[in-house]
Amino acid sequence: MPSDPASVPTRALLEPFYRAVEGVLVGQRGLIDRLLIGLLTDGHVLLEGVPGLAKTLAVRTVARALRLTFRRIQFTPDLLPADVIGTQVYNPRSGEFTVKQGPVFANVVLADEINRAPAKVQSALLEAMQEHQVTIGDTTFPLPRPFFVLATQNPIEQEGTYPLPEAQVDRFMLKVLIDYPGKEDELAILDRMGSVDASTHAEPALEAADLALLRRTVDExxxxxxxxxxxxxxxxxxxxxxxxxxxxxxxxxxxxxxxxxxxxxxxxxxxxxxxxxxxxxxxxxxxxxxxxxxxxxxxxxxxxxxxxxxxxxxxxxxxxxxxx
Structure with missing residues (x-):
């Protein structure tokens, strides 16, 4: 069995990341760890909780602490699959179709309130999440690597939500439930976020090369x-x-x-x-x-x-x- 010190130097690469993220989020170490587990294992993560628990802020903060491209998609009942993956646009001057890529073409994609959109839109992510590619018309386009979907959803008991298809849910490596913060954490939130000009910006702390090294270490x-x-x-x-x-x-x-x-x-x-x-x-x-x-x-x-x-x-x- 390998000794612990073998992974310690690589593990230390995460300390600046934790400091950057915890400079914005209060009392969410378990959630940060779950998001990191997804990022380090090429897995997608689904966060569930009632509105107001900083699910979107958590995902956005983690993404900004990485030097990776980031896109946010707000899922709504009138969203179309083309709004997610992209579509073909006809050019009347040339008489040809050109492809306009959607926001899914990024390293980190935040699917915000994913269960506010109907199943046909949710299913637009199936190919992207499993095969890391998207088909628009007759052409298949590879997605950037690494590629992660970090999605948030409201409890299905809430009005205006659609249950995720089983095939869609199974493509999420983790489903993390978020509960209300404790009293001390909520007081700390007031101190940090109570002003109008409170900062919610995390400085990039991990390079793509660092992430690749971390992922190799996890594999070993x-x-x-x-x-x-x-x-x-x-x-x-x-x-x-x-x-x-x-x-x-x-x-x-x-x-x-x-x-x-x-x-x-x-x-x-x-x-x-x-x-x-x-x-x-x-x-x-x-x-x-x-x-x-x-x-x-x-x-x-x-x-x-x-x-x-x-x-x-x-x-x-x-x-x-x-x-x-």
């Missing part, structure tokens, strides 16, 4: 075979809970897919790296599993009638399975 994070077996058991238990002695019959409609298994491994590696280790522990898997699985475990109507949510099912799986 050691994962023991027993930890991999535990990780696979966690995901498989959401598909066939009876095989693992879990009494969840009738509560799960669909469990995590193999894509969820891959996402859990990559996220666990990044979690270990952010905590200064060059190896993954079962605790890394347990800490990040809810964010990886909560949007991939589809509960049944029976579970909804009993008000059993995916987070509770994932917790029962993690509490039940033996840790190596």
């Amino acid at each position: 994070t050691y994962t023991d075979t027993k930890v991999k077996q535990y990780l696979v058991d966690v995901v498989r238990a959401t598909r066939k809970p009876a095989e693992y002695g879990l009494d969840l019959a009738g509560l799960i409609q669909y469990g995590g897919s193999p894509r969820a298994t891959l996402a859990l491994l990559r996220a666990a590696k990044a979690h270990a790296f952010l905590n200064g280790r060059g190896y993954v522990t079962p605790e890394d898997v347990k800490r990040i599993a809810p964010d990886v699985l909560r949007h991939r475990v589809m509960v049944s109507y029976e579970a909804e009638a009993e008000d059993t949510r995916p987070d509770e099912i994932v917790k029962r799986v993690l509490d039940h399975l033996p840790v190596p």
Whole structure:
């Protein structure tokens, strides 16, 4: 097993990034870590919370702390797919069509309030998120690398929202739930953001080359075979809970897919790296599993009638399975 110091010098590259982001955001270290996990593992992140919790500010601040191109797309009910990916424009003088690329052609794309737009618009991101390319007319265009979609959404119970298609949700590596800040954090927010001229600008702190080095280091994070077996058991238990002695019959409609298994491994590696280790522990898997699985475990109507949510099912799986 590799020793911890191997990853320490590379991990130190993140300290200026944390200082830049935390100079704007208050008490959001867990959220910053989740966004970083997505950035370091080539994964997209979905943030959910009621309006006013600084979801958009968090994504914009993290993006500005990177020296990468950034675009924001405000999703609304009247948005069209062409407004996201681009379209062909007819030139009457030449009699030819030219391609006008949409805002999705950037390194970091903020899909703000993504569930305010109907499914056809949300689906415009499917090809971009999975294959890092976009097809406009008969031509396919590669997207800039790296490419990340950091999306925010309001709880689906709110008026004027559309549920994300299952295929769209599964392409997000993490779904992070944001709650109200604690009392001390809210007082700190008042002190920092209470004035009209309060700064919400983060200075760039990471170069593209730094990000590439960080991603290579995360890839090299050691994962023991027993930890991999535990990780696979966690995901498989959401598909066939009876095989693992879990009494969840009738509560799960669909469990995590193999894509969820891959996402859990990559996220666990990044979690270990952010905590200064060059190896993954079962605790890394347990800490990040809810964010990886909560949007991939589809509960049944029976579970909804009993008000059993995916987070509770994932917790029962993690509490039940033996840790190596």
